[in-house]
Amino acid sequence: MGPSLELDVHFGAVSCLAVGVDKEFTVQPEDGPRHVVRTALVAARVRHRITAGEGSRMAFCYxxxxxxxxxxxxxLTSGTAALATDHEHEREPVSRAALLDPDTPVxxxxRWLDLVGEDGLPGERDPRVRQATGRLSEPSGQRLSATEPAADVGLSVSAFLRLFRAETGTTLRRYRMWTRMVRMATLLEKWPD
Structure with a gap:
C-alpha cells in the first residue's frame, strides 16, 4: 500500500487487484476503453495502465x-476475464486498505485478503493443473521443465501447456517467476535483519 507507481503500459505475471485507497483511479487496457473505478482485477498478461493521480494511495494485491x-x-467482481471491476464488497476492502502499512500484523x-476473496473456497480448477502448480511451488519446482509435470498428469507437453494457460491465465514460465517471488518473500520474512 502506498503511492501509485504511475507505470506506463505493462502487464503482470499474475492477476492483480488494484484498490484506490483515497479515491477512484483509471485503468485502461492497452486495446480497450478507460474505466474510472475504485477496484479492478487485471488478469495476468493483460497489457494495461493504471493512473491514480498525484498523492493518491493505492493497494495492489497480486x-x-x-x-x-x-x-x-x-x-466478486464484474466484467471480462481480462479486466473485472467494482468488487461486490468494495467499501470494506477500500476502507481497510487505508490501515495497511509495513507494520500491519500478518x-x-x-483478514483484508479474506475481504478481497476468501481462500479455501471449493475450487473448480482442473485437478491436473492443481497437481502441477503444487509441484511447481515446491523448492525443486524451479528446475522442472514442462515435460515432467505434463508426464505426471498424462498429457503431451503441448496439451499440458495449453491447459495450464487456460486454467491459470498465465504461462508456465510466468508462473515459475511468480513462485520464485513468493518463495523469496517467504524467506525474507523468516530471515532476521
Whole structure:
C-alpha cells in the first residue's frame, strides 16, 4: 500500500487487484476503453495502465492464478476475464486498505485478503493443473521443465501447456517467476535483519 507507481503500459505475471485507497483511479487496457473505478482485477498478461493521480494511495494485491482466492475475487467482481471491476464488497476492502502499512500484523493482512476473496473456497480448477502448480511451488519446482509435470498428469507437453494457460491465465514460465517471488518473500520474512 502506498503511492501509485504511475507505470506506463505493462502487464503482470499474475492477476492483480488494484484498490484506490483515497479515491477512484483509471485503468485502461492497452486495446480497450478507460474505466474510472475504485477496484479492478487485471488478469495476468493483460497489457494495461493504471493512473491514480498525484498523492493518491493505492493497494495492489497480486493473486496466485492457481489459488481459490483469485477465483473468489474474480467471482466478486464484474466484467471480462481480462479486466473485472467494482468488487461486490468494495467499501470494506477500500476502507481497510487505508490501515495497511509495513507494520500491519500478518493476521490483519490475512483478514483484508479474506475481504478481497476468501481462500479455501471449493475450487473448480482442473485437478491436473492443481497437481502441477503444487509441484511447481515446491523448492525443486524451479528446475522442472514442462515435460515432467505434463508426464505426471498424462498429457503431451503441448496439451499440458495449453491447459495450464487456460486454467491459470498465465504461462508456465510466468508462473515459475511468480513462485520464485513468493518463495523469496517467504524467506525474507523468516530471515532476521
Amino acid at each position: 493473486l496466485d492464478p492457481a489459488s481459490a482466492r483469485e477465483r473468489a475475487c474474480r467471482r 493476521r490483519d493482512v490475512r
